[in-house]
Amino acid sequence: MDASPGRDDSDDPRPSTQDATGLAPGSLAGIRVIDLTRVISGPFASQMLGDHGAEVIKIETPGEGDVVRRQGNMVNGFSAYFAQFNRNKRSITLNLREPEGRQILNRLLEDADVLVENFRPGVLAKMGLDDDTLRQRFPRLVVGRINGFGSTGPYRDRPAYDFVAQAMSGFMGVNGVEGGEPMRAAPPISDMVASLNLAFGVSAALVRRERTGQGEILETALTNGLVVMLGYLAAEYFATGEVPRRTGNDHPMLYPYGLFEASDGEVAIAPSSETMVRRLLEALGRVDLLEQPRFADNAQRMAHREALREILNEVTRRRSVDDWIEHLNTAGVPCGRVQDLRETFDDPQIIDQRMRLTLDQGEAGQIATTGFPVKMREAPAMIQRPAPQLGEHTDEVLAELGFGADECRALRQRGIV
Amino acid sequence: MDASPGRDDSDDPRPSTQDATGLAPGSLAGIRVIDLTRVISGPFASQMLGDHGAEVIKIETPGEGDVVRRQGNMVNGFSAYFAQFNRNKRSITLNLREPEGRQILNRLLEDADVLVENFRPGVLAKMGLDDDTLRQRFPRLVVGRINGFGSTGPYRDRPAYDFVAQAMSGFMGVNGVEGGEPMRAAPPISDMVASLNLAFGVSAALVRRERTGQGEILETALTNGLVVMLGYLAAEYFATGEVPRRTGNDHPMLYPYGLFEASDGEVAIAPSSETMVRRLLEALGRVDLLEQPRFADNAQRMAHREALREILNEVTRRRSVDDWIEHLNTAGVPCGRVQDLRETFDDPQIIDQRMRLTLDQGEAGQIATTGFPVKMREAPAMIQRPAPQLGEHTDEVLAELGFGADECRALRQRGIV
Numbered sequence: 130m131d132a133s134p135g136r137d138d139s140d141d142p143r144p145s146t147q148d149a150t151g152l153a154p155g156s157l158a159g160i161r162v163i164d165l166t167r168v169i170s171g172p173f174a175s176q177m178l179g180d181h182g183a184e185v186i187k188i189e190t191p192g193e194g195d196v197v198r199r200q201g202n203m204v205n206g207f208s209a210y211f212a213q214f215n216r217n218k219r220s221i222t223l224n225l226r227e228p229e230g231r232q233i234l235n236r237l238l239e240d241a242d243v244l245v246e247n248f249r250p251g252v253l254a255k256m257g258l259d260d261d262t263l264r265q266r267f268p269r270l271v272v273g274r275i276n277g278f279g280s281t282g283p284y285r286d287r288p289a290y291d292f293v294a295q296a297m298s299g300f301m302g303v304n305g306v307e308g309g310e311p312m313r314a315a316p317p318i319s320d321m322v323a324s325l326n327l328a329f330g331v332s333a334a335l336v337r338r339e340r341t342g343q344g345e346i347l348e349t350a351l352t353n354g355l356v357v358m359l360g361y362l363a364a365e366y367f368a369t370g371e372v373p374r375r376t377g378n379d380h381p382m383l384y385p386y387g388l389f390e391a392s393d394g395e396v397a398i399a400p401s402s403e404t405m406v407r408r409l410l411e412a413l414g415r416v417d418l419l420e421q422p423r424f425a426d427n428a429q430r431m432a433h434r435e436a437l438r439e440i441l442n443e444v445t446r447r448r449s450v451d452d453w454i455e456h457l458n459t460a461g462v463p464c465g466r467v468q469d470l471r472e473t474f475d476d477p478q479i480i481d482q483r484m485r486l487t488l489d490q491g492e493a494g495q496i497a498t499t500g501f502p503v504k505m506r507e508a509p510a511m512i513q514r515p516a517p518q519l520g521e522h523t524d525e526v527l528a529e530l531g532f533g534a535d536e537c538r539a540l541r542q543r544g545i546v
Numbered sequence: 547m548d549a550s551p552g553r554d555d556s557d558d559p560r561p562s563t564q565d566a567t568g569l570a571p572g573s574l575a576g577i578r579v580i581d582l583t584r585v586i587s588g589p590f591a592s593q594m595l596g597d598h599g600a601e602v603i604k605i606e607t608p609g610e611g612d613v614v615r616r617q618g619n620m621v622n623g624f625s626a627y628f629a630q631f632n633r634n635k636r637s638i639t640l641n642l643r644e645p646e647g648r649q650i651l652n653r654l655l656e657d658a659d660v661l662v663e664n665f666r667p668g669v670l671a672k673m674g675l676d677d678d679t680l681r682q683r684f685p686r687l688v689v690g691r692i693n694g695f696g697s698t699g700p701y702r703d704r705p706a707y708d709f710v711a712q713a714m715s716g717f718m719g720v721n722g723v724e725g726g727e728p729m730r731a732a733p734p735i736s737d738m739v740a741s742l743n744l745a746f747g748v749s750a751a752l753v754r755r756e757r758t759g760q761g762e763i764l765e766t767a768l769t770n771g772l773v774v775m776l777g778y779l780a781a782e783y784f785a786t787g788e789v790p791r792r793t794g795n796d797h798p799m800l801y802p803y804g805l806f807e808a809s810d811g812e813v814a815i816a817p818s819s820e821t822m823v824r825r826l827l828e829a830l831g832r833v834d835l836l837e838q839p840r841f842a843d844n845a846q847r848m849a850h851r852e853a854l855r856e857i858l859n860e861v862t863r864r865r866s867v868d869d870w871i872e873h874l875n876t877a878g879v880p881c882g883r884v885q886d887l888r889e890t891f892d893d894p895q896i897i898d899q900r901m902r903l904t905l906d907q908g909e910a911g912q913i914a915t916t917g918f919p920v921k922m923r924e925a926p927a928m929i930q931r932p933a934p935q936l937g938e939h940t941d942e943v944l945a946e947l948g949f950g951a952d953e954c955r956a957l958r959q960r961g962i963v
Binding site: 153156157158159160169173177181196201202203204209210212213214260264278279281282283284287288289290291292293294295296297298299300301302303304305306309310311312313314315316317318321322325326327328329330332333334335336337339340341343345346347348349350352353354356357358359360361362363364365366367368369372373375376377378380382386387388395397399401402405458461462463464465466467468469470471472473474476477478479481482484485496497498499500501502503504505506507508 | 570573574575576577586590594598613618619620621626627629630631677681694695696698699700701704705706707708709710711712713714715716717718719720721722723726727728729730731732733734735738739742743744745746747749750751752753754756757758760762763764765766767769770771773774775776777778779780781782783784785786789790792793794795797799803804805812814816818819822875878879880881882883884885886887888889890891893894895896898899901902913914915916917918919920921922923924925
């Protein structure tokens with residue numbers, strides 16, 4: 130049926146993390162999340178909560194839904210991009226421009242533990258849910274939000290987008306090669322980092338809520354999250370006042386380090402200490418280089434980097450990538466293959482770690498998504514349900530709120546759901 | 547010395563998040579973390595827990611300590627790199643190679659809520675703390691670990707390093723320019739992402755611990771975390787079987803998007819929808835371009851990208867970066883300056899968001915670090931104490947365990963602490 134390349138973990142004899150037998154429900158079981166987010170940063174965050182057992186109700190605009198439903202490649206009419214970030218959620222439609230729609234949202238919040246949103250600052254307030262109202266009306270609710278630049282400050286109302294956050298945070302300025310242009314990272318890392326920060330912030334606030342009964346309102350911004358990811362470089366900037374330059378694959382402070390040429394490709398080699406440099410040179414049969422004053426310590430090697438690079442490549446070119454990876458790992462030197470995504474998902478270690486999981490998307494068939502980055506022993510992340518069709522669970526959730534079938538039909542006719 | 551609250555760099559008149567007056571203790575107040583991590587991924591994770599109120603006790607080898615203490619630029623003898631990732635912790639020395647040292651670790655764990663470690667798989671087991679023992683002896687403890695590749699699978703014992711994780715995860719393969727070499731991201735993103743995953747996982751497990759009394763053992767790996775960060779590209783690969791290529795600053799699916807030339811530099815412009823493309827072209831005075839068949843929709847614009855790039859740069863070159871940022875943001879088009887770290891930390895928005903915080907490091911003076919990415923309204927992150935000197939709190943923590951001054955002295959003489 131559909132194109133699902135690469136191998137799955139399905140012939141792995143161990144019990145799958147998707148099989149709950151004998152395991153506890155996820156860590157966040159019993160936590161109900163009302164999810165107003167769309168596109169990527171918010172949905173990835175709420176999916177992480179859902180992966181770990183939270184019950185997530187995604188609220189979408191009737192007839193439209195999350196714009197991502199119409200983006201990227203379609204697998205039998207279902208967006209693979211949407212599936213990637215919306216498993217483990219139910220979907221209901223709700224027109225929040227209508228008072229009746231907002232009333233239903235309020236009823237949902239009464240039974241909820243968490244509300245997540247990634248509107249521009251102020252949009253939720255215009256729906257009658259400003260921060261003070263949220264805290265008063267729902268004192269046990271944890272509200273988590275993602276925005277571009279923060280909800281205060283001169284840029285609070287600017288439209289946000291990952292590429293802009295990468296530019297403004299300083300990330301692009303250090304990424305790329307010397308003499309080249311500032312370079313974005315290929316994936317939308319400011320979105321993804323914001324998701325991780327939100328998932329952490331919401332969970333930390335829930336710990337406090339469990340202990341004190343108090344809810345919380347918290348936020349994270351695309352720019353702020355990326356600034357913190359630059360902490361290693363920021364620390365050097367703060368200490369020296371010198372702005373870090375782009376150094377491509379070379380480490381700004383260590384050598385040897387980087388890509389080296391094998392007979393059939395490149396090997397990433399990263400010895401992080403003097404001990405490991407010695408191990409590397411021993412494994413290459415060139416420990417004699419350390420006797421030369423120009424290579425005797427890291428400072429000397431940095432000063433004579435190009436000369437040493439040439440000498441080392443002469444050695445590494447004699448054998449294959451596979452050979453070097455085997456040989457250097459045995460010697461205790463961190464190294465690895467530079468993989469494309471096919472090689473990554475076919476890598477036996479990545480398969481062992483089940484980093485590719487397949488969703489059964491009903492009529493759309495099977496759609497593969499990435500696996501779980503956090504592995505728990507007793508209450509592991511699981512696939513409880515695939516990504517939902519738009520409004521697939523509207524009637525079900527309305528019934529849970531006490532609406533009868535006739536009321537649901539009437540709401541639908543009036544365009545409320 | 548002790549808890550010297552850090553100072554904020556801004557003249558902002560609002561109460562600082564570092565000033566606790568009227569605010570609740572952090573979300574993780576009352577949670578005690580025993581921290582065996584070193585270098586970067588683990589320490590950044592435990593620092594996030596500490597920023598949000600957890601009590602973190604960092605355990606270091608007597609006389610040596612975390613290797614990062616001797617790395618990077620020194621500010622009056624104190625490593626800026628160490629300060630960046632170790633605020634809000636106490637430090638004790640403990641020789642875990644000695645049975646007496648391990649006994650003290652066990653006593654610490656009796657009163658702890660969390661243990662974090664980033665040893666290679668199996669090292670903790672060799673200290674007598676294998677997973678089954680940990681679960682039996684400390685049933686309420688949440689154990690969180692970071693490793694390179696996961697604790698199962700063919701590469702479980704390989705040495706790990708950020709550069710290698712970037713190579714093997716597929717990240718380097720998509721990062722960089724077409725025709726150029728695979729490119730690492732400048733910051734150690736696999737470490738940083740693992741930290742965020744660990745902070746999330748530990749907090750989620752604590753939510754369950756609060757509700758069920760059950761502890762947990764969880765882990766995250768450098769490679770697995772980065773694979774998930776590639777989810778947007780992985781979804782396309784899974785759906786099509788086509789391996790994504792490096793596309794530099796160009797979006798693989800949208801145009802116009804990217805860096806454009808202003809009279810005095812470059813502007814990052816990222817319209818993410820047809821509506822925004824129209825707004826951009828209106829703001830540039832060239833909405834007429836949409837009438838041309840070759841630019842009429844996104845597919846056409848992708849096919850004629852270079853022609854459109856040239857036309858747009860002709861317009862953008864007429865005005866300055868500042869002008870365009872003002873003008874385009876007013877028009878609702880996501881855009882921003884490509885900043886180096888100095889410009890980022892001098893940016894009024896980044897200052898508003900307090901993304902630079904200064905630690906009072908006692909004799910070492912003031913050392914700046916990055917701020918908090920998660921902002922909480924009622925129980926905000928705070929600087930409770932600067933980064934510790936090696937073993938600064940050994941006697942204090944031993945006293946809390948009931949050791950007298952004489953016993954501490956004897957332990958120190960025997961090299962246990």
